[in-house]
Amino acid sequence: MQVDLIIIGGGIIGGSTLYHLSQLGYQGRVLVLEREDALSKGSTALSAGGFRNIWTTPINMQLTSYSIRKLAGFHDELQFPIGFDQRGYLFCQYEKNLESARTFGEEWRKNGVRIEFLDAREVEQKVLDHIDPDVKEVLGLQPIAGGVFGPDCGSFDPSAAAQGYFERGIEGLAGRAELRLRTHVSKLRIVDGAYRGVELEDGTFIESGKVFIAAGAWTNQLMERSGLSGADLPPVVPLKRMLYITNFPPIEGFERIPMTIIDQGIYFRPEGPNLLIGKADPETAPGFDITADARYYEEQINYVLQERVPGMERCRLTAMWGGLYDTNEVDHNAVIGEHPHVSGLLFATGFSGHGAMEAPAAGLAMAEVAMFGEYRTIDCTPLSIARFWDNRPIHETIVI
Numbered sequence: 001m002q003v004d005l006i007i008i009g010g011g012i013i014g015g016s017t018l019y020h021l022s023q024l025g026y027q028g029r030v031l032v033l034e035r036e037d038a039l040s041k042g043s044t045a046l047s048a049g050g051f052r053n054i055w056t057t058p059i060n061m062q063l064t065s066y067s068i069r070k071l072a073g074f075h076d077e078l079q080f081p082i083g084f085d086q087r088g089y090l091f092c093q094y095e096k097n098l099e100s101a102r103t104f105g106e107e108w109r110k111n112g113v114r115i116e117f118l119d120a121r122e123v124e125q126k127v128l129d130h131i132d133p134d135v136k137e138v139l140g141l142q143p144i145a146g147g148v149f150g151p152d153c154g155s156f157d158p159s160a161a162a163q164g165y166f167e168r169g170i171e172g173l174a175g176r177a178e179l180r181l182r183t184h185v186s187k188l189r190i191v192d193g194a195y196r197g198v199e200l201e202d203g204t205f206i207e208s209g210k211v212f213i214a215a216g217a218w219t220n221q222l223m224e225r226s227g228l229s230g231a232d233l234p235p236v237v238p239l240k241r242m243l244y245i246t247n248f249p250p251i252e253g254f255e256r257i258p259m260t261i262i263d264q265g266i267y268f269r270p271e272g273p274n275l276l277i278g279k280a281d282p283e284t285a286p287g288f289d290i291t292a293d294a295r296y297y298e299e300q301i302n303y304v305l306q307e308r309v310p311g312m313e314r315c316r317l318t319a320m321w322g323g324l325y326d327t328n329e330v331d332h333n334a335v336i337g338e339h340p341h342v343s344g345l346l347f348a349t350g351f352s353g354h355g356a357m358e359a360p361a362a363g364l365a366m367a368e369v370a371m372f373g374e375y376r377t378i379d380c381t382p383l384s385i386a387r388f389w390d391n392r393p394i395h396e397t398i399v400i
C-alpha cells in the first residue's frame, strides 16, 4: 500500500497519536510498525500508571491537566475501560520543602492546578504516619511537617489505554491504517536532510511521506542508526526504574490512601489488594538492562517504609519488575515535534517518567503536527529539540 505516515512503536504515545489522527479526520494512510508480538510491551506496560498535574513547569501543568480530563472521559469517549482512579497524590513534606511549596502555591493556582496544603495531623489521617523518634534519627528522617495534596491526581492502566487508542484509531481510520507486529525498523533513510522511508531488519524498504518515531527509550538508538549524531540527537538516555509489590499492611482503610510520596522520593499506592512501591535509584547508569533487584528494595526502601507506615514490617515482597524511563538528562522533560534538520521526521521521547500521563495531550499534539504542520490545541513548540541548541531548557524539578 502507498503510505503517508509510518508510526514506529506500539506504546501509549504511538497509540494516542493514531487515535487523534482519526479524530482529526486524517485522510492519509498510516502504517504502525512494532517489533514485539503484541502492542504495549515496552515501558507502557511496566509503568506505575500514576497521573498528576503537580509540576513546576507550566507546560507540564498544561499537558497533564488536559490529559487528566481526557483520561477521566476515556471510557465514555472510547468505550474502553482503563481503570481510571482519581484517588489523589500526596507529597509529604519536611518543614523546609513545605515552605517552598507554599511559596510556589500561587503558580499552581494561576495554572489551574488544585492543591490542598495539609498539616502533619491531616497527613497522618490520610496515610497514618507514626514515627519512632529514635529510629528516625538513625535513618536520618526528618519529621513530616505537612503535605501537598492534589485531589485531581491518581492512577490508570496505561496498557489498557494504549490498546484502546490503537483499536479505536484503526477503526476510525476506516481501512486507511494497518498495524504490523514483529516488524523491527533497523533505520530511517534520510537523504539531504529529508526523510524518505524506513528500512526493516529483513531488508525491506518502505517509503512514506512522514515518519513518527514513538519508540520511547529506544528512540535515540534508532536515530543514531539512521545517521543522526551529536546535537541532532535528543539528550535522552534509557534508565532502569524498578517497581515492587507487597501485600497490604494491616491498617483499616489503607486501600483508600492516595498515591503517597515520602522520604527520598519513595512512592506507594494501592494496586488491587496489594501495595505498589517505587523509588528512583540515583546511582543507576544508563543502559537497557531491566533486571529487577530485591536487594534494592530491602536496603533502600523497606527500612524507611517500616518507619513511616506501621505494620509494614509484616509485608512481604511478592513481585517486582524493572522498566526503562526515557530520561532527558538536561531538563527532565519531553522532546517532541518535527526534527528541525530532517523534514518529515517527527518524534516524541524524553518523557522522563511522565509519558503515560501526558500521552493524551502529546498524541494530540503529534497528530496535529503530522496533519497540519503546527500545534493547534497546546503549543508544544517550547519542547522542541531546538531548545537545547538555543540554551533554553525547561527544567522540571518534581520528578520521581
Ligand SMILES: Cc1cc2nc3c(=O)[nH]c(=O)nc-3n(C[C@H](O)[C@H](O)[C@H](O)COP(=O)(O)OP(=O)(O)OC[C@H]3O[C@@H](n4cnc5c(N)ncnc54)[C@H](O)[C@@H]3O)c2cc1C
Binding pocket: 008, 009, 010, 011, 012, 013, 014, 033, 034, 035, 036, 039, 040, 041, 042, 043, 044, 045, 046, 047, 048, 049, 050, 051, 158, 183, 184, 185, 186, 214, 215, 216, 217, 218, 219, 222, 241, 242, 243, 322, 323, 324, 325, 326, 348, 351, 352, 353, 354, 355, 356, 357, 358
Ligand atoms: C517503572 C516505570 C514506572 C513508570 N511510572 C510512570 C507513571 O507513574 N506515570 C507516567 O506517566 N509514566 C510512567 N512511566 C513512564 C511511561 O511508562 C513512559 O513514559 C511511556 O510508557 C512511554 O510510552 P512510549 O509509547 O513512548 O514508549 P514505549 O511504551 O516504550 O513504546 C515504545 C515501543 O516502540 C517499540 N520499538 C522500539 N524500537 C523499535 C524499532 N526499532 N522498531 C519497531 N518497534 C520499536 C518498542 O517495542 C515499544 O513497544 C514509568 C516507566 C517505568 C519504566
